[in-house]
Amino acid sequence: MAIENKFKGVLKTVEKAFKKLHQNGKYTPEDLLKTKEYKNLIKETSSVFESAILDNDIPEAMLKSLKEDIFIFSGLKTHAQLFEASSLLLTDENKKKSFSQFSKDVSKIKENYNQNYLEAEWQFAGSSAQSAANWADVSSDYDLQYRTASDDKVRDSHAILHNVTLAADDVFWIYYYPPNGWRCRCLAIMVRKGKFDVSDSKKSIANGEKATSQIGKDGKNKLAIFRFNPGLTKKIFPPEHPYTKVKGAKAVVKELKKENTIDLADFIKGEDPTNNEMKAILLKYADISPEDFRRGLDDVKFLKSTSYMMQHAMYHNRNSGEWVGGSIITLSSHEFSSIKFNPLEEFRGGLAAIKSGKKMTFNQEYSFESLWHEILHAKTKTPPKKLSTIGTKNMETVNQFVARHTYPDFIKKLGGEAIHQKEILENGYGYKSWITDFRANLKNRKIDEKKAAKHLMPFLMEDYSTIGSKVTKYLNENTK
Structure with missing residues (x-):
């Protein structure tokens, strides 16, 4: 099935959610679990991400945690786009826009969140789940080795990490266990101890830091969010993702966690x-x-x-x-x-x-x-x-x-x-x-x-x- 077909349910649901947003004329985080259209968008988004992790053999307890993280992330993603779109509800004269005008103004928001961002997040969910599943099988009797896809699409900063070989309990794997970015295809595999020379841990960590560094115009490192281990944290998505920084996000998480x-x-x-x-x-x-x-x-x-x-x-x-x-x-x-x-x-x-x-x-x-x-x-x-x-x-x-x-x-x-x-x-x-x-x-x-x-x-x-x-x-x- 083409990636676009996987998103059809989300695209239909988001239209209804934005129509409801215009009808209400306002948005607050508390609306997220009180409004059927918003709840449906969370559900559909969560379903897309879950489809990306189903092919992995993940222990039941870890799978439950990963699914909970997917649900929270889907809620934060829904909140982020509704919050952004709500700022476009009114005209400069502080009057409510017509639906046709509002729909036109928020078209880019819908496209970004539910196609461009969603595709990258869906691919990341699959890679992250695979890494979490691999981590569940890690044995201290083996070393771990970082492997890239070894083709011309590999980022230079990730290529430097290719063949890094360290003990499974080395600090490096806490922060730089792949995936280390959107659309990252890198893996960490178990290798027999002694088969490969053990890498310098401090040098590897320094290279891992470079691979997850990109300073934006605001002076913040956009890639630092990827310094986490899905298997250790039992999370699919970066805990410090920008969605968690949107105004009202804490209230959203609090409401979503009531489910558990x-x-x-x-x-x-x-x-x-x-x-x-x-x-x-x-x-x-x-x-x-x-x-x-x-x-x-x-x-x-x-x-x-x-x-x-x-x-x-x-x-x-x-x-x-x-x-x-x-x-x-x-x-x-x-x-x-x-x-x-x-x-x-x-x-x-x-x-x-x-x-x-x-x-x-x-x-x-x-x-x-x-x-x-x-x-x-x-x-x-x-x-x-x-x-x-x-x-x-x-x-x-x-x-x-x-x-x-x-x-x-x-x-x-x-x-x-x-x-x-x-x-x-x-x-x-x-x-x-x-x-x-x-x-x-x-x-x-x-x-x-x-x-x-x-x-x-x-x-x-x-x-x-x-x-x-x-x-x-x-x-x-x-x-x-």
């Missing part, structure tokens, strides 16, 4: 949730966020344990070394008197606070961070491995550090807002001395905490048994 947010009122019938209601909420969370449980969530338990606040467990076959079944999350109802903290009851109170629109207390919010720490254990791809004492300390320290920097998104999916993150970073209960020492080390080396968490999380998720060496390497390379 749990309404606690649907589960909690009384003032406080029962144990069964809390279990139902967490099972629902696992259902809408399969990427957070590598084999699903099988059960949620409530026990009076004095040895842990919350716990993640999975069974595995000792003979095969493989996981058996899904995750089991346990919340302890024990009152830890030294810190006056009952994990189960604080989590119960936190859910009740979110449902009623109240602010959570420090302890209530910390119970969510504590649970998120366990979900990170459920999220990692690391196979069953027995760690040494120092290996366990390294893993738990980084897991806790990352959890404290990323748990607010978990709370958002449950309809709440984190307001105590600064205090939790400083005074959270779990692995307190380890976290204090780790943060002090970063501070002494003048390393930004957020950047450290962002850098270390992919390694934590891929194979936490090597996280100690990754931390050491990161500290040595980034100490100022």
Whole structure:
């Protein structure tokens, strides 16, 4: 099927959307999910992008995340063109234009967004999905090698990267894993270690930076948005795409993400949730966020344990070394008197606070961070491995550090807002001395905490048994 035929549904739908825009005589971000014609345009656009990724063998959890990103991007794209077109609704005398005049004035906008831009985005979606699928199969037993299409259409800046060969966990792949631009056809493939000479990482990164640099008249780098890894981020499109900068975009994203947010009122019938209601909420969370449980969530338990606040467990076959079944999350109802903290009851109170629109207390919010720490254990791809004492300390320290920097998104999916993150970073209960020492080390080396968490999380998720060496390497390379 010709590319143009793939866009026919979008072209028909956009005509109806612009006709509705003229009829309304105005546009606000809130209209996006309240107006049938606008919603249909999002749906049709999303359908086009999804058609570009269907031929790739992508793990189910990742595929769900990629489709969610496509939906958000389609909404932002729809918003961007409606917002731009709305500025042409009125004449210089501030009177509403006739539809024929308005249609003529916005013809270029429709053509750009729904043919020119759409074609480039459709092609990028296909390449990005292929890269994400390839990343899901990456093994630390192999190196990765950058390959261009090796023809006369290859950009000079990309040609320089041809045959760059680096370990799969090299920083280069976090930022310069292809595609590195619109209509980029480059790939990264696994190659046997030792078959090719390993490239100089710093030189490769410098060349990658050049390949993604183009300074516009406004002084901004137009290509920096491509410095992301679709497989790591589980996103098809650049997170910093210009559509995300259009006025009102944040409000649009907020509305679109409601599609994947749990309404606690649907589960909690009384003032406080029962144990069964809390279990139902967490099972629902696992259902809408399969990427957070590598084999699903099988059960949620409530026990009076004095040895842990919350716990993640999975069974595995000792003979095969493989996981058996899904995750089991346990919340302890024990009152830890030294810190006056009952994990189960604080989590119960936190859910009740979110449902009623109240602010959570420090302890209530910390119970969510504590649970998120366990979900990170459920999220990692690391196979069953027995760690040494120092290996366990390294893993738990980084897991806790990352959890404290990323748990607010978990709370958002449950309809709440984190307001105590600064205090939790400083005074959270779990692995307190380890976290204090780790943060002090970063501070002494003048390393930004957020950047450290962002850098270390992919390694934590891929194979936490090597996280100690990754931390050491990161500290040595980034100490100022």
